[in-house]
Amino acid sequence: MSLTKGRDSETYRRMLRIRKFEEEGTRLYKAGKIPGAFHASIGQEGTIVGACIALCDSDAMTGTHRSHGHPIGKGAELKALMAELMGKATGICKGRGGSMHLADNSVGIIGESAIVGGGIPLATGCGLSAKVRQTDQVCLCFFGDGAVNQGTFHESLNMASLWKLPVIYLCENNGYAITTSIARSHGQPNIAKRAEAYGMPGIAVDGQDVREVYKATSEAVARARRGDGPTLIEAKTYRFDEHQVGLFIPGTPYRHAEEVETNKKLRDPLLLFRRALLDTSFSEAELHEIESSVVAEVRDAIQFAEASPFPPASALYDYMYSNPILYPPQGATSAV
Amino acid sequence: MSLTKGRDSETYRRMLRIRKFEEEGTRLYKAGKIPGAFHASIGQEGTIVGACIALCDSDAMTGTHRSHGHPIGKGAELKALMAELMGKATGICKGRGGSMHLADNSVGIIGESAIVGGGIPLATGCGLSAKVRQTDQVCLCFFGDGAVNQGTFHESLNMASLWKLPVIYLCENNGYAITTSIARSHGQPNIAKRAEAYGMPGIAVDGQDVREVYKATSEAVARARRGDGPTLIEAKTYRFDEHQVGLFIPGTPYRHAEEVETNKKLRDPLLLFRRALLDTSFSEAELHEIESSVVAEVRDAIQFAEASPFPPASALYDYMYSNPILYPPQGATSAV
Amino acid sequence: MSLAINKPRPDTMVQMTFLDALVQAQIEELERDERVIVMGEDIAVYGGGKLVSRFDERRIWSMPISETSFTGVGIGAAMTGLRPIVDLSIASFMYLASDPIINQASKLRYMTGGQVKVPVVFRCCMYYGSSLAAQHSDRPYPQFLNVPGLKIISPTSPADIKGLLKSAVRDDDPVLIFEDTKLWPVKGEVPTDPDHLVPIGKAEIKRAGSDVTVVAIGGAMRLAMDAAKDLAEEGISIELIDPRTLKPLDMDTIMASVAKTGRLVLVENAHRVANLSSEIAALIAEEGFESLKKPIRRLCAPDVHVPFSPALEQHVFPGKAQIVAAVKGLM
Amino acid sequence: MSLAINKPRPDTMVQMTFLDALVQAQIEELERDERVIVMGEDIAVYGGGKLVSRFDERRIWSMPISETSFTGVGIGAAMTGLRPIVDLSIASFMYLASDPIINQASKLRYMTGGQVKVPVVFRCCMYYGSSLAAQHSDRPYPQFLNVPGLKIISPTSPADIKGLLKSAVRDDDPVLIFEDTKLWPVKGEVPTDPDHLVPIGKAEIKRAGSDVTVVAIGGAMRLAMDAAKDLAEEGISIELIDPRTLKPLDMDTIMASVAKTGRLVLVENAHRVANLSSEIAALIAEEGFESLKKPIRRLCAPDVHVPFSPALEQHVFPGKAQIVAAVKGLM
Ligand SMILES: Cc1ncc(C[n+]2csc(CCOP(=O)(O)OP(=O)(O)O)c2C)c(N)n1
Ligand SMILES: Cc1ncc(C[n+]2csc(CCOP(=O)(O)OP(=O)(O)O)c2C)c(N)n1
Ligand SMILES: [Mg+2]
Ligand SMILES: [Mg+2]
Numbered sequence A, B: 001m002s003l004t005k006g007r008d009s010e011t012y013r014r015m016l017r018i019r020k021f022e023e024e025g026t027r028l029y030k031a032g033k034i035p036g037a038f039h040a041s042i043g044q045e046g047t048i049v050g051a052c053i054a055l056c057d058s059d060a061m062t063g064t065h066r067s068h069g070h071p072i073g074k075g076a077e078l079k080a081l082m083a084e085l086m087g088k089a090t091g092i093c094k095g096r097g098g099s100m101h102l103a104d105n106s107v108g109i110i111g112e113s114a115i116v117g118g119g120i121p122l123a124t125g126c127g128l129s130a131k132v133r134q135t136d137q138v139c140l141c142f143f144g145d146g147a148v149n150q151g152t153f154h155e156s157l158n159m160a161s162l163w164k165l166p167v168i169y170l171c172e173n174n175g176y177a178i179t180t181s182i183a184r185s186h187g188q189p190n191i192a193k194r195a196e197a198y199g200m201p202g203i204a205v206d207g208q209d210v211r212e213v214y215k216a217t218s219e220a221v222a223r224a225r226r227g228d229g230p231t232l233i234e235a236k237t238y239r240f241d242e243h244q245v246g247l248f249i250p251g252t253p254y255r256h257a258e259e260v261e262t263n264k265k266l267r268d269p270l271l272l273f274r275r276a277l278l279d280t281s282f283s284e285a286e287l288h289e290i291e292s293s294v295v296a297e298v299r300d301a302i303q304f305a306e307a308s309p310f311p312p313a314s315a316l317y318d319y320m321y322s323n324p325i326l327y328p329p330q331g332a333t334s335a336v
Numbered sequence C, D: 001m002s003l004a005i006n007k008p009r010p011d012t013m014v015q016m017t018f019l020d021a022l023v024q025a026q027i028e029e030l031e032r033d034e035r036v037i038v039m040g041e042d043i044a045v046y047g048g049g050k051l052v053s054r055f056d057e058r059r060i061w062s063m064p065i066s067e068t069s070f071t072g073v074g075i076g077a078a079m080t081g082l083r084p085i086v087d088l089s090i091a092s093f094m095y096l097a098s099d100p101i102i103n104q105a106s107k108l109r110y111m112t113g114g115q116v117k118v119p120v121v122f123r124c125c126m127y128y129g130s131s132l133a134a135q136h137s138d139r140p141y142p143q144f145l146n147v148p149g150l151k152i153i154s155p156t157s158p159a160d161i162k163g164l165l166k167s168a169v170r171d172d173d174p175v176l177i178f179e180d181t182k183l184w185p186v187k188g189e190v191p192t193d194p195d196h197l198v199p200i201g202k203a204e205i206k207r208a209g210s211d212v213t214v215v216a217i218g219g220a221m222r223l224a225m226d227a228a229k230d231l232a233e234e235g236i237s238i239e240l241i242d243p244r245t246l247k248p249l250d251m252d253t254i255m256a257s258v259a260k261t262g263r264l265v266l267v268e269n270a271h272r273v274a275n276l277s278s279e280i281a282a283l284i285a286e287e288g289f290e291s292l293k294k295p296i297r298r299l300c301a302p303d304v305h306v307p308f309s310p311a312l313e314q315h316v317f318p319g320k321a322q323i324v325a326a327v328k329g330l331m
Helices: A005-030 A045-052 A069-073 A078-085 A119-133 A151-163 A192-198 A210-225 A257-266 A269-280 A284-307 B005-030 B045-052 B069-074 B078-085 B119-133 B151-163 B192-198 B210-225 B257-266 B269-279 B284-307 C002-006 C018-032 C044-054 C067-079 C091-105 C141-145 C158-170 C220-233 C251-261 C276-287 C320-330 D002-006 D018-032 D044-054 D067-079 D091-105 D141-145 D158-170 D220-233 D251-261 D276-287 D320-330
Strands: A060-064 A109-113 A139-144 A167-173 A202-206 A231-236 B060-064 B109-113 B139-144 B167-173 B202-206 B231-236 C013-017 C036-040 C060-062 C083-090 C121-126 C151-153 C175-180 C187-191 C204-207 C212-216 C238-242 C245-247 C264-271 C297-301 D013-017 D036-040 D060-062 D083-090 D121-126 D151-153 D175-180 D187-191 D204-207 D212-216 D238-242 D245-247 D264-271 D297-301
Touching: A005 A045, A005 A069, A005 A078, A005 A210, A005 A269, A005 A284, A045 A069, A045 A139, A045 A167, A045 A210, A045 A231, A045 A269, A060 A069, A060 A119, A069 A078, A069 A109, A078 A284, A109 A119, A109 C067, A109 C091, A119 A139, A119 A151, A119 A167, A119 C067, A151 A167, A151 A192, A151 B151, A151 C067, A167 A210, A192 A202, A192 A231, A192 B192, A202 A210, A210 A231, A210 A269, A269 A284, B005 B045, B005 B069, B005 B078, B005 B210, B005 B269, B005 B284, B045 B069, B045 B139, B045 B167, B045 B210, B045 B231, B045 B269, B060 B069, B060 B119, B069 B078, B069 B109, B078 B284, B109 B119, B109 D067, B109 D091, B119 B139, B119 B151, B119 B167, B119 D067, B151 B167, B151 B192, B151 D067, B167 B210, B192 B202, B192 B231, B202 B210, B210 B231, B210 B269, B269 B284, C013 C018, C018 C036, C018 C044, C018 C158, C018 C187, C036 C044, C036 C067, C044 C060, C044 C083, C067 C083, C067 C091, C083 C091, C091 C121, C091 C141, C091 D091, C121 C158, C141 C151, C141 C175, C141 C245, C141 C264, C141 C276, C141 D141, C151 C158, C158 C175, C158 C187, C204 C220, C212 C220, C212 C251, C212 C320, C220 C238, C220 C264, C220 C320, C238 C251, C251 C276, C264 C276, C264 C320, C276 C297, C276 D276, C276 D297, C297 C320, C297 D276, D013 D018, D018 D036, D018 D044, D018 D158, D018 D187, D036 D044, D036 D067, D044 D060, D044 D083, D067 D083, D067 D091, D083 D091, D083 D158, D091 D121, D091 D141, D121 D158, D141 D151, D141 D175, D141 D245, D141 D264, D141 D276, D151 D158, D158 D175, D158 D187, D204 D220, D212 D220, D212 D251, D212 D320, D220 D238, D220 D264, D220 D320, D238 D251, D251 D276, D264 D276, D264 D320, D276 D297, D297 D320
Parallel strands: A060 A109, A060 A139, A139 A167, A167 A231, A202 A231, B060 B109, B060 B139, B139 B167, B167 B231, B202 B231, C036 C060, C036 C083, C083 C121, C121 C175, C151 C175, C212 C238, C212 C264, C264 C297, D036 D060, D036 D083, D083 D121, D121 D175, D151 D175, D212 D238, D212 D264, D264 D297
Antiparallel strands: C013 C187, C151 C245, C204 C238, D013 D187, D151 D245, D204 D238
């Protein structure tokens, strides 16, 4: 099954948005304009967008500490995301979340959990909710190969299978959890196979091939909407940059420079998709147009973010409670 | 492979000890002589003893809230166990543990965890320790079918497989977790199969046939001692009594009275083993001798326990720390 | 007409136990709002038999033994339109749920800049004093007091558990209910009004008095009431306060009472280090210092685990005699 | 003879950072006792590069992301002959380990009537003040103060982290170390003596004084030292106390100081409700009340989550100016 041209165009646009947003973000981070920690998804755009594009706007999603790609993949606008990275009042999370937590609820993201494995039960809860509410909403749950070893993976997949919840568990398997390879952390390296333990289909796909990810996810979405329950998809992908921008890791490298180079050269999801588009339905000019519009979007987002104000000290307590009750006044004996 | 007569005799003795100890315990509990909650293993003796008898004295073990069978199966003396049930100072845990925590370290039990799934990492840690200490000790880890759904099952089995730790994971699958059947809690009912997710052998055995459990466990022990790593054994067994003595469960029964009766009649591990022994190597008189000596042991244990003193109030703080440091004096502003 | 007479008027009271009020509140909320669901293990065993028989499986969810994740499932469901009551059963098990409660439920609204709300209720039953030993006898609420973003209640009367549980279900923030199971059999008058709500964040003066302020928490309240009665006979007048909500704490009520009496005794069954009494004492030492005539007295469980043997356990929790003695010590 | 000269004498001091002292202590203990092992995720990334390069995989265990179970694995290994140092890395992740720490490590010795001991050390690093947002910025030690059976330390100088970490490894009970990562780069004199031990349970008077007692915890100590210096210039004499061990608390030292000064300021970066300052204030309000001349003052992080934006986060933690103002307010 091939994607329509419209979808191809949107797919390419979102993949490129992630790439450009993060390239610029990395630059701004190194320049000291983005505080905190910065985890880029560069290299993993095919997996992210391939999965997201299989969803409807009303579908839900959860992500991880590597959180920029997920909202962009789901269609979020860039301005509030970039402002959030800079800790501005106009940020998508009003400056309270930052790089590891770019949740954009307007595109269905209910949370980006920087607690590894923490988002898996939330997505499962969204599936349960969809079932109780009797909607046909599905929830796409992103997590990494490292998160597979958390108890929440096991407990949540069991429940989702038991109750046939409409959840797609999508493992972005980039081979490493910070410096820890699968061989050094998984008793059995085949992640898709773990699905069998729960009586759930488990599928491994080439995460650098956005169409393959889209196809597998679409099938899982259809299955979920039919009421046939969850699917585990393992997308084999690769992270081109370090775990976190500027992270210094002493001692023997945990992955070879060649491995990284080979992947960048031969397994870049953007290059692969671009080539495929040119080979089939798109002209250079068409792609070029997408590319320059994405560059402009990212530039506008940076301008917006830089021009935005920081939240004032007086706003520190805002958004703590939906129904605030204050005994005694919050700052009474505190530093503020 | 058949057990030697000596081992058969010890196996039968230990199974019977569990049965008689708990029958008397139940009576004493109902009479108000044993406080707290009382979970009997009656019906599960074949699983417990079959597994324990495959160990050496120096091997380690962890158990569960259903904790009486494990130390008895491993060869513990009954007096201190019965005294513990009554909360006496002479109890195996000096009256601090009670029915759910009859850990007897002298026979290698490092803990009976009443937190479901809590013992699984401890056993795995014992396996890691054995490996670091370069001994040939193995650790037998008991847990129930309900505990399989805890994250600790997943995380621990993964680590044990990864590092080839000498641990035998023995699931006492009695079909229920309190009132919750496997069908209502497990996305996939075959527990032994879950081992595959971790690259570990998983074996299902008839837990009412003590010899089958012994055989499977012996093989797993040999494998562990060879350095070939852990095994998951699922022993299909049945709990004859209610989850906990006297537990009232309103509403529709979660298991049929017939199911219970059929199991008691046709699948009693003691009756099955007794018949097998008579068919092969033992005379009625020989079995009778074992039986009366066990009855005497239990009677002596009760006498010992009843005659023992309660711990004095002044002992409340004893055994809190190995290296106590007291600032301020512990009871200073407390109720004591 | 006869039908109308049979239907209880909103201000009608009935006598019922704490446990019945607790179940009744859930039944009424389940019937009022179809977004309310109940999740837990062996719900019928832990007092919820009526829930299981009355509602179907789409409302009452039987959980596998997976506390960490089913807590997270409740949070995820709350963020996407439901209002789950998550029954964590025995409070000692809730450490398995600490991560989702603290890192997700308490933080997500703030971390998303208000994009989500997390209307979830956690029920945690504190069993102790019945020889269940340390792994089943915790009173862990002091640990959660330190966590921003949570609301924590621990009512002590049937009317309050009904009214506060209902308020919790209708609240848009995560609320932890710590039920002292010693109170389950206690009887009292309970309004039948299905909209009987007790506000979160308001203490109650159980008994007005002038000599000594006594603040008692959870199960300690019954003993404090008895002690106050005995002391009254001896001419000592106790002002007895039930915080009901432990976070955020209604310090106005406590502070006003101490301003009047100048003497404070705190009674609590949780371990003594960094518990609610510590916090109340600290706040008084900061802001009510000038009114204090005497040192504050805390009566709490000591810093020792709950032992199995009744011979030992009976010495762990403060009793009526200690409360009486502490009050007299301040006169 | 020249060899003997090169070997540092036991009383030799070297200048090193807090982080180096921390690693050095582990190296020495690993070399001294082969039962000591280190377990953690990405150990080299969290400052343990030297450990990974110096010891083999039988001593330094790289963990999968399974905090709940690898904590339990450490406890099980401790109960069966090893002395593990379990690196939980960022303290916000430790809620995943709450169950094994509380229900197993803290309870098992008691629950087995002394049959087992649990010599395990947990390292928990408190990162905050660097825009990591609420899921990476917790200072959760107040929650563990309430748990019997644990020992908790939070040293503030390079010499103390070395000496207390060593004491922790040699202690037969579970010890939690809360490291304030703001202190990692701080330099100081550290004894090279491989048996340099600082006793668990002893506070240190960092600076003797007569006007106001200041107790500062973790990273707050550096600011308090600066504040004390500034105040000295203005003629106000601070007695500055570092509890070092947070549980069990050395109240003798604090009480003696308050008996002298009659004034107490507590400075702490944990959230304010039911934290260590609450406990110290409560103990003083109970047992040191007669010596108190003025209300106690607590300076803590408010009851709000740590926000990402530096524009907000800078307002969360007490600063030197607040300490100075609080002290002056008591004069
Ligand atoms: C519970 C928890 N443990 C540890 C960490 C520290 N940590 C952050 S990212 C990461 C690796 C995650 O690996 P993986 O799931 O494969 O995702 P990736 O970073 O490769 O995208 C770790 C260990 C964390 N954030 N949360
Ligand atoms: C963490 C935790 N959750 C819940 C409980 C309550 N509980 C005690 S026994 C039990 C059922 C355990 O089932 P299973 O593992 O099959 O063991 P069985 O009782 O059948 O021997 C439950 C839920 C507990 N003790 N610990
Ligand atoms: Mg990864
Ligand atoms: Mg069972």
